[in-house]
Amino acid sequence: MTLFLAGSAAAVPADRVVAATIATATSPDFRAELVANRASGEPAPTATVMLTTFRRARGTWHTLETGRLAGTFFWKTVSGPRALCQFELASANRPHVTVQLLLTPSLGCGKPTTVLLPRG
Numbered sequence: 001m002t003l004f005l006a007g008s009a010a011a012v013p014a015d016r017v018v019a020a021t022i023a024t025a026t027s028p029d030f031r032a033e034l035v036a037n038r039a040s041g042e043p044a045p046t047a048t049v050m051l052t053t054f055r056r057a058r059g060t061w062h063t064l065e066t067g068r069l070a071g072t073f074f075w076k077t078v079s080g081p082r083a084l085c086q087f088e089l090a091s092a093n094r095p096h097v098t099v100q101l102l103l104t105p106s107l108g109c110g111k112p113t114t115v116l117l118p119r120g
Contacts, residue, residue, distance in 0.1 A: 020079040022049070025089035025097070029056055030117055032089050032097045036078040045075035051099060053117055069099060069113055077102055085109035095119060 022034040031054040036047045049069040054061040077083060078101055086100035086109075095117035103110045 017079070022078060022083050022101075023087045025087060027089055027091035030054065030089060030091050030095060030097075031056070031061055032087075034084075034087065034099060036073070036075065036083075038075050038079075039072070040075075046072045047075040047078050049073055049078060049099075049101065051097065051113075051115060053097060053115065055117070064117065065115070067115070069101070071110065073101060074104060077104055086112055091117075 018038045020036045022036055024031065024033045026032075033052045033054075035050050035052070037050065038045055039048050040046045050066060051069060052066040053064040055064050056062075082105075083102055084100070085102055086098055088096075088098040090096050090098075096114050097117065098112050098114045100109050100112040102108070
């Protein structure tokens, strides 16, 4: 599995970024992408987080599902460098993606969310 972590685009001022790829993970058969979307403005902007899963078929990635993670998150927390507590893509036996995000530095990590991926 390959894991890529990313923050906001450096060329755009932080207060103008409206979406940030938090992480992507890739296995030979599956790919998962986690994206935060800025939902509100100042003084403490919030965000929604979307998980998109893909399956490789005949050498091309096809979208399986896109879904919103439960809850509302603080933009500066989920778009920051320590947003992920856990991000796992497992493709053997019981394919799944597990996501656990930081709620705030003082509260710590939220509950993990597991999404099952279809076999075959």
